[in-house]
Amino acid sequence: GAVVSQHPSRVICKSGTSVKIECRSLDFQATTMFWYRQFPKQSLMLMATSNEGSKATYEQGVEKDKFLINHASLTLSTLTVTSAHPEDSSFYICSASGLDIPEVGEQFFGPGTRLTVL
Amino acid sequence: LAKTTQPISMDSYEGQEVNITCSHNNIATNDYITWYQQFPSQGPRFIIQGYKTKVTNEVASLFIPADRKSSTLSLPRVSLSDTAVYYCLVGDLTTSGNTPLVFGKGTRLSVIA
Numbered sequence: 213g214a215v216v217s218q219h220p221s222r223v224i225c226k227s228g229t230s231v232k233i234e235c236r237s238l239d240f241q242a243t244t245m246f247w248y249r250q251f252p253k254q255s256l257m258l259m260a261t262s263n264e265g266s267k268a269t270y271e272q273g274v275e276k277d278k279f280l281i282n283h284a285s286l287t288l289s290t291l292t293v294t295s296a297h298p299e300d301s302s303f304y305i306c307s308a309s310g311l312d313i314p315e316v317g318e319q320f321f322g323p324g325t326r327l328t329v330l
Numbered sequence: 331l332a333k334t335t336q337p338i339s340m341d342s343y344e345g346q347e348v349n350i351t352c353s354h355n356n357i358a359t360n361d362y363i364t365w366y367q368q369f370p371s372q373g374p375r376f377i378i379q380g381y382k383t384k385v386t387n388e389v390a391s392l393f394i395p396a397d398r399k400s401s402t403l404s405l406p407r408v409s410l411s412d413t414a415v416y417y418c419l420v421g422d423l424t425t426s427g428n429t430p431l432v433f434g435k436g437t438r439l440s441v442i443a
Contacts, residue, residue: 216373218373246431255417255433255435255436256374256433257433258430258431258432261430303371305373305374307373307431318376319431320376321373321374321375323372323373324373326371
C-alpha cells in the first residue's frame with residue numbers, strides 16, 4: 213500500500229510557541245489530505261480537509277487562524293499550530309488519498325504526531 | 331455518511347476467534363464497509379473492505395448479510411498483538427478519496443494470555 217509519513221513523531225513545546233507538523237506522501241501524489249486530532253481514549257476527530265493548491269476546508273469549531281494548513285505540493289501538507297496552549301496537546305494524524313493509487317478511494321494514514329504543550 | 335454502532339469494548343483469550351459486529355442501518359446503495367485497526371499512538375491501518383456477502387484476506391474476514399444493515403469483522407485465532415481499537419466505517423467508495431472518513435467510537439479489543 214501507499215506510504216504516508218509525518219514529522220516529527222513527537223514534539224514538546226512551551227505555551228505560546230508555534231509548531232509545524234509535516235505530512236508527506238512518499239510514493240504517490242496526494243491530491244487530498246485530511247488532518248485529524250485524537251485525544252486520549254477518544255476517536256479521531258476531523259479538523260480539516262486540504263486539496264493541493266487550494267485553501268483548506270475546516271470543520272466547525274476548528275479555528276483556521278490557529279491551525280494553519282498548507283498543501284502546496286502533491287506530496288506535502290503542513291499543519292502549523294500557532295500560539296500553542298496546553299489544551300492543544302493531542303495526537304495529530306494526517307491521511308492522504310490521490311492519484312495513481314490502485315485502491316480507488318482508499319485513504320492512507322500517517323503514523324501520527326504527539327504534541328505536548330507545557 | 332451512514333452512522334455506525336459498535337460495542338465499546340471486548341475481551342478475548344489468545345487463540346480464540348473474535349467477531350466484532352457493526353450496525354449501520356442507514357447504509358446507502360453505493361456505500362462500502364471498511365474496517366480499520368489502530369494501535370496506541372499510531373495512525374489507523376486498513377484491515378478489510380467489502381460491499382456484500384463475504385470478503386476474506388490474510389488478516390480477517392468480513393461478513394455482510396443481504397440487507398447490509400450490519401457487518402461482522404472476524405479475526406481468527408487472535409494473539410496479544412491484536413489488542414487494538416477497531417473502527418467500522420461506511421461510505422461511498424467512489425467519493426471517499428475526497429471525502430473525509432468519519433470515525434465512530436470504535437471497539438477496544440483486549441486479548442488476554
